[in-house]
Amino acid sequence: MHSRRALLTAALGTALTVTLPAGTARAATGTTYYVDSTAGDDSAPGTSTTTPWRTLTRVNQHTFQPGDTVRFLAGGTWTGQFAPKGSGAEGAPVTATSYGTGAKPHIAGDNTVPSAVLLENLRHWTLDGLEITNGTGSTTWRVGVEVRAKDIGAVPGITLRNLYVHKIDGVAQVGSGNIGSAGILVNVRGNSVPTYYTGMLIEKNEIADTKAYGITTWSTWMQREGWTSLWGELNIPSGEYGPFKPSTGLIIRGNHVHDVGSGGINPNQVADTLIEYNTVARPTSTTTNVGIWWSGADRTTVQFNEVYGARFGGRGLDCTAFDADASTHDSLVQYNYSHDNGGGFFISVSLGTAPASAIVRYNVSQNDGNEIFTFSTNTDGVDVYNNTVFVGSSPSRPLYKIAQVYHNPKNVTFRNNLFVNQANLAYDTAGITYRNNLYQGGPVPPDSAAITGDPKLTAPGAATSRTDLTGYRPLSGSAAIGAGLAISGNGGRDILGATLPTAVAVGAVEGLPGSYGAPVASTTMGTGQGSIAAVVDGKESTSWASPVDVTLPGSITIDYRTNRRIASLTLATHFGQGQGFTRVDIQTWNGSAWTTRLADATVTWAGNTSTVERRTLTLPTPVDTSQLRLVVKAANRQWGNIAVNELTVA
CATH class of the missing domain: 2.60.120.260 (Galactose-binding domain-like)
Incomplete structure (x- = not known):
């Protein structure tokens, strides 16, 4: 077992930057194929706009080579499953995209196939600029884009970009959404050859109206720390699981996930993952789940995201904006904006035998409900500092506590946080150490250096987006300015991008330079x-x-x-x-x-x-x-x- 404390103080001292593997110097070469759903001809060569193919059946028969591109005509619709064959190479991926002007080409599974798009055992593939649906009102669980691999070793170079994935069917009910169903599903099966993805990029997609998950990844190579199998709804045979072999270097960036029936963004069995600049809205329209959560995950960085509208499902349930879940270590949650989530801002819980550990810093929580912070089973070593929490006096959702503990968490610290607690919520203390936090309103927990002066925030509670957080800036004369403890490796910037001074403010936002005197x-x-x-x-x-x-x-x-x-x-x-x-x-x-x-x-x-x-x-x-x-x-x-x-x- 690695030293979590060393990683938390050193490796996570600055924001994680993940770089995709560099391509080769040579230019990608290959053939471009065209597909026209109305004027195409499957007996044509398909290699020009005047001789395009017509159907997915013809496209799926072809084995693509490195550097090839298949272009679907803008405005066209294809019913069935796009399941291509043939891999690309480093620097020469195979790409599926569009040509012409108009709406994105539409791949419509129409509930006739489990997945509208299936990339199975393929390396170096890019999907760019397609619309994908898979549902006509059926209660059968369906998937938009499925990336699948089994017993083939490393799988590099998958990119999913600029996709509009929506109308994905499943069971619309309050309860657990099926993690085998999603707008984008990445999964690994098998246990004979360790299989994992490297350098996968999922960016700038819109995922909406799915009955289960928005974006999720999982793998049967997941056994460690007492965690022996995945979720029951997957119906994976007990003998198929293997030792932990995570996918590495996954980037989930700039996606808009909204109105999905379960978790919004959910990577599992991963290491060195970057989740940033995403918006997750109403991620639990029919179930109780979390906006962004991760499990079986080492060194996960979650930053610059906005999550809102998660529904309240009850106390103690995972229905927050962010969740470091089973078998997670060295998570870094920073520079995020969470608001109006029924279940709260952050939960830490580990179902394995090893404790969850995380740094949670420079985030803003505005009018989240229930328990703003929840620390549950096997939480050990969570450092919460320089966050700003605003809870209004007239909440529109159930509220219980600022910090809630279950099942004896350990070594949780709250430092340099700013709490505007107009709802007079309490703070649990078991396993939590409070030091040098600023409390405005409500009770003050045992804090060795509590600050109770006026934070003099510009316009607290008035933020409308992640880029509109200046209302949490302390004004001149604020008790927050310069009152923070010095914390090594604090990232060097606040949530608005201001460089941190030597004497930092309490909370997520620094004062203007002139406010320091x-x-x-x-x-x-x-x-x-x-x-x-x-x-x-x-x-x-x-x-x-x-x-x-x-x-x-x-x-x-x-x-x-x-x-x-x-x-x-x-x-x-x-x-x-x-x-x-x-x-x-x-x-x-x-x-x-x-x-x-x-x-x-x-x-x-x-x-x-x-x-x-x-x-x-x-x-x-x-x-x-x-x-x-x-x-x-x-x-x-x-x-x-x-x-x-x-x-x-x-």
Whole structure:
């Protein structure tokens, strides 16, 4: 077993970036085939727009080669199953897409086949720009796009992009949706040859009106930690399961999943998965399930998503926006917006023998219901920090607690979170440590450093989308600004993208730079005249001068109290030839040490009068930093001391 704590503090310190395998340098070559549902002819060559094929039967008879493309005429409809043969190669996938203008080509299963599109045991395939349906009101479970593999080893290079998958049939009832039915279903069967997908990309699709799941993946190569089989509705024989062999590098990005009957996005048996920039709306229209959940999953990053409208099914049920479920380790849930979900924001529960662990940070939960956070079986090592939770005074869904525990979770921490609790909800404490959270309204749990001042948020509760969260920004004078604990590896940014200052705010949104107060200057050289504060007061009429006997080198440090980008430093000085700095280093603070950005820069002054001169020193590259240090190595010393009026960065 790997060290979860080491991974949580190191590997998840920054947002996960997953890169698809690089293609080969050579250009993809191959043949393009055309399909026209009305004017085509299956006896034609199919290799031009004037000699297209007509039916899916003809397309399915062909064995495609690397680099081939099959194009369906825009506006056409094909009934039945698209089940092609032949794989592509790295850098030369086989692609199914459209040609012409008009609506997406429509593959209509029409309840005649289990899956409208089936990619079985194929490598390096791309589906792009198709409409897919599979239902005519039947209660039989159906699938839109099914990607299936069995006992063939690694399966690289599957891309599903720009698809509109909808009207997928099944049983419309309150209860458990069938995980064998989905708009997009990726599955692995068998137990003789370890089989798994690598570098799969599912992006920019719309999945709607499915009776079961939106997007789901699962594999029979899943046994570990006491978890021995998948869900009963799959009817997989007990002898078919094998040891854990996850699919790797899966990216689920930019999809719109809405009005589906069960879970919205649900990867299982995966490692190093990235789920980002998706919108999941009303993911449980007929059942109780979760917007985005994952199980049998290591190092899952869930970020920049919006989930709303999950229905309430009852206390203790999985009907939240996000769920780190059975056999999950080192999950990172960050920069998401959850709102109006009947079951709450986040649940952690592991059905295996090993504990679930996660970091949950810089998210906003607005008017979620039930239990906002739920920690259940085998939860151990969940760090919840810098989130903002808003619960209004007139909820439209049942509400119980901000934090709820079941079955003895352990090592759950809440730090730097901001709770606007107008509904006066309580907090469970068993297995949870609270420290340095800001509480506005409602009871305050045992917190070793509770903050109860006014957060002075701009417009809490008024957000309308993930890109409309400025209402949670603390205004000047907020008790949240600068009140956060320093947390190593905190990602470096807030939910709006602002660079985190040295002293972070409590909550998911930082204040504007001006809300942190004026920069603070200090010096190692002492003061003979004026004040060191004068160098950052914005006035060139005020100045600082050292004592006459100052020893060089010496330094002036400016703490901006928030990160900012610095490209140059301007020195403003009067009597430059008498007291001005002539050779300096510019250093910046990286959070743990000073780094010299410009060394031995020469400064030349033209005059020696009360007229202020300015000299600008430009850094080789701009730097994001919260502190700047000017090291003075040499200066004009006509009167023994040295001086400067203003130090300005740009």
